[in-house]
Amino acid sequence: xxxxxxxxxxxxxxxxxxxxxxxxxxxxxxxxxxxxxxxxxxxxxxxxxxxxxxxxxxxxxxxxxxxxxxxxxxxxxxxxxxxxxxxxxxxxxxxxxxxxxxxxxxxxxxxxxxxxxxxxxxxxxxxxxxxxxxxxxxxxxxxxxxxxxxxxxxxxxxxxxxxxxxxxxxxxxxxxxxxxxxxxxxxxxxxxxxxxxxxxxxxxxxxxxxxxxxxxxxxxx
Numbered sequence: 001x002x003x004x005x006x007x008x009x010x011x012x013x014x015x016x017x018x019x020x021x022x023x024x025x026x027x028x029x030x031x032x033x034x035x036x037x038x039x040x041x042x043x044x045x046x047x048x049x050x051x052x053x054x055x056x057x058x059x060x061x062x063x064x065x066x067x068x069x070x071x072x073x074x075x076x077x078x079x080x081x082x083x084x085x086x087x088x089x090x091x092x093x094x095x096x097x098x099x100x101x102x103x104x105x106x107x108x109x110x111x112x113x114x115x116x117x118x119x120x121x122x123x124x125x126x127x128x129x130x131x132x133x134x135x136x137x138x139x140x141x142x143x144x145x146x147x148x149x150x151x152x153x154x155x156x157x158x159x160x161x162x163x164x165x166x167x168x169x170x171x172x173x174x175x176x177x178x179x180x181x182x183x184x185x186x187x188x189x190x191x192x193x194x195x196x197x198x199x200x201x202x203x204x205x206x207x208x209x210x211x212x213x214x215x216x217x218x219x220x221x
Contacts, residue, residue, distance in 0.1 A: 002033055008043035008148050010034055028128075043148070053086040054094035061091070062100060070101055113145035119178040119213075120145060121167070123158050123186055142170040144178060160188040164207055177213045189215060 002010075006027060013023045020038070024031045040046065054061065057079060068074040072095065076088045086094075095101055120143045127134045138158040143150045151170040155162050163186075171177050183189050191201045198217035200208070208215050 002029065002037065002045070004043050004045050005143070005148070005150055007037045007045065009150055009152075010037040011041070011043055012149065014038055052094055053090055054084075057084055057086075058098070061095070065095070065101055072101070111145075115146045116176070116178050118145045118180045118182060119143060119174075120182045122184050126154070128154060140166045142167065142174075142181075144174060146178075149174065158186075158188060160201065160203065163188045163204070167207070167211070171211055177211050179213050181208065181213050181215050182218055183215055184217075190217065193217075 006029065009027055010023055010029075010033075013026065018026070020031050020034050024034045027034075037043075060079070060082070061075060064075040064078050065072070068078070072092055073088070076091050079086070079091070121141070122143075123138055123140050125136055126139045128137045129135075130137075135156075137154045137156060139152060139154055140158060140163070141150060141152045151173045153166055153169065155166070158166075189200055189204045191199045193199050194217050196216075198215075200215050204215065
């Protein structure tokens, strides 16, 4: 199932005139997935209702959870003894989704961004097939929060110089910058601290000022 960011990228690339094959190649997804997104015409991830193997045992699981004092290993063993065929991983996932033994998570809140208010920069490692071999690369992305327009590039490694090269390319692609850039706690940008106490590396602070934005880290907690 493609996430919303990938689906939005599919629609944007088609709008720019790219064909199904080139979109699939650029995003590393199948042509069938591209066609499904284009057919739906929406970046929203569709809801898929799937029957869970643990559904028929819900009441039994609740009872066993209390009987076994929250020990899901014992709950799983008793379910198997009773003829159930679900895996331990399926059981724990079912319990999380249905709040069995877990306090339901409270939404942190809703975030609404105006045009040009905020963009978000993130880096993460991925294994990409290059030249027929899987290679570990660093994926860098910058997203405009209002439009969800995204710019992504891969690098063998991600240094402070690479970060500036990436941001310049991204801002040229967007034809501008939002006034605030939220980043992960990457060492190439952060000198010290986190959240509102984060202090950026002076070189990166000067770079951001040159392009008319300032960098921030997400608040902790």
